[in-house]
Ligand SMILES: [Ca+2]
């Protein structure tokens with residue numbers, strides 16, 4: 555994974571979050587929460603071995619990869635209600651276009667018509683309790699998984715649609731997470747449960763705090779200073795990872811949060827909600843907040 559090291563990279567990453575899948579993270583996570591993986595695995599829905607029929611757009615299948623081999627084998631069912639996002643730059647207007655496509659009862663999605671000659675980014679929010687399958691295994695692209703985790707809660711791939719006629723090979727497999735996932739806690743939990751802290755000190759934006767110093771900052775009454783907001787979501791996300799929760803959906807956000815705190819912190823430095831700093835910081839905070847609330851790749855501790 556890449557460490558975010560400059561303000562420009564931080565801004566680009568933040569913009570991706572703002573305009574990309576995160577925009578829909580909360581509703582999508584709720585939809586997925588209604589489809590437990592165990593239920594998906596036990597589903598008797600018929601598999602469609604040929605996948606979708608692209609109607610001059612992009613289509614594919616999101617599937618539960620029971621044996622984790624990166625291929626949709628016979629008997630491995632689709633995941634309905636997964637949130638597929640396709641983004642591209644319109645060749646006509648130059649605008650960024652974002653399509654959000656929930657998968658159907660068979661786990662299939664279909665964009666319908668899309669212009670050729672442009673690059674598409676296709677991403678799927680990682681369903682809770684799962685991890686993306688290995689990508690591009692074997693030689694049959696109609697059944698292999700294509701996405702790789704981006705550290706921001708998604709499995710992502712890119713495609714250049716060269717010719718009219720579409721592409722039906724972009725699939726996303728997910729397998730059961732190997733993490734123990736003891737459950738995530740919010741800042742409210744971590745500030746009231748010092749005994750649960752797995753570390754004696756924590757470093758935020760290059761500043762090291764003892765547990766009690768960090769808890770004191772978490773307990774600072776809500777102010778207009780957004781450095782406290784970022785501090786709280788970042789510290790909580792780091793602690794949630796430390797105790798054994800899946801970090802694949804939040805690792806890049808944590809790195810971005812650390813860079814933001816090093817740039818605009820420390821806590822108490824004074825960053826207004828209306829500032830440029832918070833414009834690029836808020837999406838990073840929101841992703842970690844969703845993670846801490848158990849809406850991404852690890853469940854909440856309750
Ligand atoms: Ca498989």
Ligand SMILES: [Ca+2]
Pocket residue numbers: 694695696697698699700723724725
């Ligand atoms: Ca494929």
